Amino acid sequence: MRAIFPVLTVVAVIVALWYAACVPMNIHFAVTQAERAGQVVTPEGARERREMGAIPLALKNPSVWGDTFAQDKPRLPAPHQVAVELWETTVEKKVTSKRSLIFHGWITLSATLLGFAIGSVAGVLLAVGIVHSRAMDMSVMPWAIASQTIPILAIAPMIIVVLNSVGLQGLVPKAIISAYLSFFPVVVGMVKGLRSPGAMQIDQMRTWSASANQTFWKLRMPASVPYLFASLKIGIAASLVGAIVGELPTGAVRGLGARLLTGSYYGQTIQIWSALFATAILAAALVAIVAGLERVTLKRMGVGR
Amino acid sequence: MxxxxxxxxxxxxxxxxxxxxxxxxxxxxxxxxxxxxxxxxxxxxxxxxxxxxxxxxxxPLVILPPPTMIADRFMGSLPILWADFVQTVVKGALSGYVIGCLAAFGTAILVDRSDFLKRGLMPVGNFVAALPIVGTAPILVMWYGFDWQSKAAVVVVMVFFPMLVNITAGLQETTTMQRDQMKTWAASYWQGFWKLRLPAAMPFVFNGLKISSTLALIGAIVAEFFGSPIVGMGFRISTSVGQLALDMVWAEIVVAALAGSAFYGLIALIEKKVTFWHPSQR
Missing domain, CATH: 1.10.287 (Helix Hairpins)
Known part of the structure; x- marks a missing residue:
């Protein structure tokens, strides 16, 4: 709780810096507009201004500072512009509207959740196999670890196009990319977790003449839960990134990734920023949900803090 | 048959x-x-x-080309692949990686010296580290243009927060006893920093460096999907996908995999030399 004041201070400083940065970032366009509207600006003439740095120009024209916070297509939108856009596209638009961020967010979220579910179930199953079979461990595990050093996201466009050519469109290709991205963190974390019981504990199970099955369900599985949740948190964030990137090559029709791409095509900076904040809020909410589940589960298991 | x-x-x-x-x-x-x-x-x-x-x-080849064909394409277009590698990995990812890590290091020292900053900035840093930062790519491409500078900027933003969180966590690693020992020797902040706390932080620093190495490549490649000159791995992947030249896409993926594992391997090698004292290395 004692962190609230410092955190708020840091956030306030960031917002203040953001506002301050808006002035030099948008000053060139603001001065041009003011000149066209008949105001006196220094220096006159677009050519001379183009040569000038943004900060000297801003210092010479304090009268147009207000305009830098209210442009339609600013280079850097002011925080309140982004907040207004977020409010308008979430609360004031109908959910079914193509301009509603909730509509686009749901498209992305459904792909993320489906992919995350597939990826984590497959990851847990493979981890169980790896722990049980030494041959599987030795053949698959090095590849699973090596695959984490590879920028897997690069294959996203190919998966989308290939699946498109066999007739799969929309949700499933994105979910496959999401699943792929959450799969490997879950495998690696779960294997670590299932192996976490020490030799002492395994021996204890043996003295109770527990079968391999009993050891698995009563010792390895519970011991792996903290590790599982740690990798689920990484996995769900990775799934969201996968779904967003998966939306880029399809011609950007629907979803938060599509909002980012169309925004960058048409120079709609406010739209980009609001989509960016929407992804941030979505990511934070997803990670928070997994973290909440983790706390409840660990508490019921008696290992929570 | x-x-x-x-x-x-x-x-x-x-x-x-x-x-x-x-x-x-x-x-x-x-x-x-x-x-x-x-x-x-x-x-x-x-x-x-x-x-x-x-x-x-x-x-059909537009679904999955066989490995020999990919190898053929790889060997046949080495100059193109090399140019893409230089553009994306050396110019975009590496320069961004170095700038981002140095910036995170500087910030971590500031955070370390001020308890207020630590309590204020660390929750924000932890929060941002979990966000899909690739999304800033369209904005940074708009600001810094299509060439490698914008890709380096995306990489800087992507590696900064994981590095900051890891370095700061690492700098907390020493015990009170050890720090008191430095104090009894009348060591200044910087002496204690260079001789005790930074070496103790190294396992964390390298953990961050390894995570960031993958992030840097992802950032540089994905940023090219939002606009690039006519060279670069992300550019080649997206245009080759458009032409259904999947053997070229796979060849680029081979390059990405090789670059990724080489990058990671290099850091792991340096880690082995630097943190030889750590239990995980023995």
Missing amino acids: SLLILILALLIWAGAWRLNVVIANGRRADTRAAQLGVPAIFGLTLLILWELIVRGLGI
Whole structure:
């Protein structure tokens, strides 16, 4: 709780810096507009201004500072512009509207959740196999670890196009990319977790003449839960990134990734920023949900803090 | 015919798996040869099956090209691949990586010196580290243009927060006893920093460096999807996908995989030299 004041201070400083940065970032366009509207600006003439740095120009024209916070297509939108856009596209638009961020967010979220579910179930199953079979461990595990050093996201466009050519469109290709991205963190974390019981504990199970099955369900599985949740948190964030990137090559029709791409095509900076904040809020909410589940589960298991 | 090929594929799979089971459960399973051989056999089997099934069943090239064709394309377009590698990895990812890590290091020292900043900035940093930062790519491409500078900027933003969180966590690693010892020797902040706390932080720093190495490549490649000059791995991937030249896409993926593992391997190697004292390295 004692962190609230410092955190708020840091956030306030960031917002203040953001506002301050808006002035030099948008000053060139603001001065041009003011000149066209008949105001006196220094220096006159677009050519001379183009040569000038943004900060000297801003210092010479304090009268147009207000305009830098209210442009339609600013280079850097002011925080309140982004907040207004977020409010308008979430609360004031109908959910079914193509301009509603909730509509686009749901498209992305459904792909993320489906992919995350597939990826984590497959990851847990493979981890169980790896722990049980030494041959599987030795053949698959090095590849699973090596695959984490590879920028897997690069294959996203190919998966989308290939699946498109066999007739799969929309949700499933994105979910496959999401699943792929959450799969490997879950495998690696779960294997670590299932192996976490020490030799002492395994021996204890043996003295109770527990079968391999009993050891698995009563010792390895519970011991792996903290590790599982740690990798689920990484996995769900990775799934969201996968779904967003998966939306880029399809011609950007629907979803938060599509909002980012169309925004960058048409120079709609406010739209980009609001989509960016929407992804941030979505990511934070997803990670928070997994973290909440983790706390409840660990508490019921008696290992929570 | 296709049935025959499927049966053959199954037989190869079963044979290779049997071989691996024998090696893995044999007496020599702990030797280095076995530990390299088993995954190698597994990978090779996959490649052979891929080749066999794609060629045997006549799967169209726009869905999946066979590995030999990808290798052909790779060897045949080395100059293009090299130019893309230089543009994306050396100019975009590496320069951004270095700038981002240095900036995070500087910020971590500031955070370390001020308790207020630590309590204020760390929750924000932890929060931002979990966000999909690739999303800033369109904005940064708009600000810094299509060339590698914008890709480096994306990489800076992507690696900054994981590095900051890891370095700061690492700097907390020393015990009160050790820090008091430095104080009794009348060591200044910087002496204590260079001689005790920074070395103790190294395992965390390298953990961050390793995570960031993958992030840097992802950032540089994905940023090119939002606009790039006519060179670069992300550019080549997205245009080749558009032309359905999937062998070229796969060749770029091979480059990305090689670059990623080389980058990671290099950092792991340096880590081994620097943190030789840490239990995980012994």
